[in-house]
Amino acid sequence: MSIFGLALDIGFFAAAVRLAIPLLLGTLSELTAERSGTLNLGIEGMMLAGALAGFSTAAATGSLWLGVLAAVCTGMAIGAIMAILVVFLRLDQTVTGLGVSLAATGLVFYSYRLGFGETSTPPSITPFGTIPIPFLSDIPFIGPVLFNQYALTYIAYLLVPVMTFVLYYTPIGLALRSVGENPQAAAAAGIDPLKVRFFSLVVAGGMAGLAGSYLNLAAFGSFTFGIVAGRGWICLALVVLGRWNPIACAAAAFLFGAVDAFQLRLQTSGSIDLPYQLFLALPYVATLLAMIFNSRRTAGPAALMQPYDAEQR
């Protein structure tokens, strides 16, 4: 089979969608934070914490949905902590975000050892099964690719139009976008920029937690320390690639899901004799290339990374 022949069957595209979903959820999370003016570098840590919270809750209770709930709540809690630091205390967003990610990662490792001990075989759960959507899944090609997926996948699909609608057609969305562009203007219109940024980060945290839980409750069925593997960082780039627009961001996420699926195929096909680690690096290289070709032309929210201080003189 040639390299291009690898990438043309239904199985490939279904895998691409499966791999795109955590990126999609993470990208929408980052988009929410950035549109309100906060660069959320805590996303990697939030995803990992969400993954562990989801997995351990599911393992303990036997309910996958309780696991999802725990993941979302954990993400929201970390989002709230991040918001207190960067929104109310106005700490540097870059340093704080990295700190939150590192701290969350450390805590996850610690809690995992505490809860599961040193095991040679990682504990596993029975993950979500796929649910074919009646009629839609019968559409040739598109059906099995898009509509024979997990419940969490369908939630992620729905979030794209919901986010678009909220951002562009509701007072809340207008307030959020305005705070990210010009918090002084929002304040002059009677909106509290700090409150808006706080809630944006909490919601962003919830979505990042959801993205994390997808990884082991739907995709893998087990928890490993490397489960997030830099997907949070990739989401930062995807937001730029998608120009802070939910639909374009979704497209970017699916494109990268495809790149990821492609490298997996390359690894297993054995048609090219190279160390598999090289293929693993492919999505990250693609991220850099996308940034090079795209980011020079784009401008993010004007007040991104600028703390808001009402009595600044």
Place this chain on the structure above:
Amino acid sequence: MSDQIPVLVLSGITKTFGKTVANSSVSLEVKRGEIVGLLGENGAGKTTLMNILFGLYRADEGKVFVEGNEVNIATTADAISLGIGMVQQHSHAVSRHTVLENLMLGLPGKNGFLDRAFALNRLKEIADGYGLRLDPSRVVSTLAVGERQRLDIIRALFRRARVLILDEPTSVLTPQETEGLFSALRSLQADGVGIIFISHKLNEVMAITDRIVVMRRGKVVADVVNDKTVTSVTLATMMCGHEPDRVQRIPHTRGDACLVASEVVLQRDEAKKAAHKINLTIHSGEILGVAGVSGNGQVALAETIAGVARAAHGSISIDGDIIENPSPRRMQQAGLSYIPEDRIGAGFVSTMPLKDNMVLSRFSYPPFSRAGWIDWGKVLSFAESQIAEYDVRPPDPQMPVGLMSGGNQQKAIVARELAFSPRVLIIAQPTRGLDVSAIAFVQRSLITLRDAGCSIMLISDDLDEIFQLSDRIAVMYEGSIIWETPIEQATVASVGLAMNGSNPALTEARA
């Protein structure tokens, strides 16, 4: 209208920032349909007071009453719901959003949706009622400065403001736009809106207001009805606490051409080369005033001539010598001094002592430096003599510049640049943010320098200052000089036209 309950009363407002007392027990009232002028120098506490009223700052002490009831204004949302609207000095609109989005910002919406129909309807009411028109679909960044201000006024009316605060609304407008603003204010007044008009321009305050409140150093020092007894001299005296001394321009015979810029194209306009060639000559002993609405290339022109920015095209000469590859150092060696608008950012290292700053661009040359060593004794004696001559306060050469007041920083930078008798001086916004006595001092220094034969390019947003000091006026519009004339032939109206982009010479010829 004196028998009515005032729509707004401020009583005993006090606000401090650290050690600075911005407002000290300030009281003020506004009646329905009354325009109150709030007058004061920069730093008198006008803007702080209004920011407290609008919920942007919290007062340390004092009470606010709206239509007789005491109110607590903790946030801007409180102020808006009480019917207080504010048009801030610099437009606070989201520039990437449309006019309509900016108007809907902060409105509750309908059933969770943005209520476009309501907003469009209200916009039409305001257009019909007050003649304030704006295309709702335009993106704010494409609006001119005057249109942005109109947006801010419409936004306040949108929320049914009963009290409208305008903070130095005319500082960004051309004289014609100011007239338009005034007629809108009069129709609001007729509708019963109480207006607070903040300004430091005496003639405008006298033209539009019913009553004038003067603030000085955080306190109200006068509250007078604006009738025939009020003159600009009495107001200015109340503002600064003593009779103002106004610098008068005395005509002066100019010498030979000194600074010549020929076919200069500013960097930012490289794309549209043909339309934007600047030819400029300043003779020795002449002040050329460069007017224009801010942001039309004045800063780029100053930086290009000073060698800070590279010209995309063209050449600059001083006394007939073309300066090749201009850089700040080369221009300085050719006899040019540049005092930028942002004196702390571009003119000083604010954490370093005054004496070091006094030799900032010259410490590596004699007499301050010999064989690679700085002669600190020379530096200190130079700094002390300049401090004394220009009355820089406090007279402490070891004082970090950042701790000095704006007026004294400007005196120090003028002292530094004038010490070496430059052939050419480029100075931008020389008196912005200064008090009356510092303004007079700086302006007089410029006149003295001109009489000594220096060519001066004076860039200022303050038209009064341009008329007061210049021998010739050039008006910049969209990166080029659109009109140039001797001061005797310029009028405020003609300069205003040129600031709007139409050449008065052509307009008059057509008329």
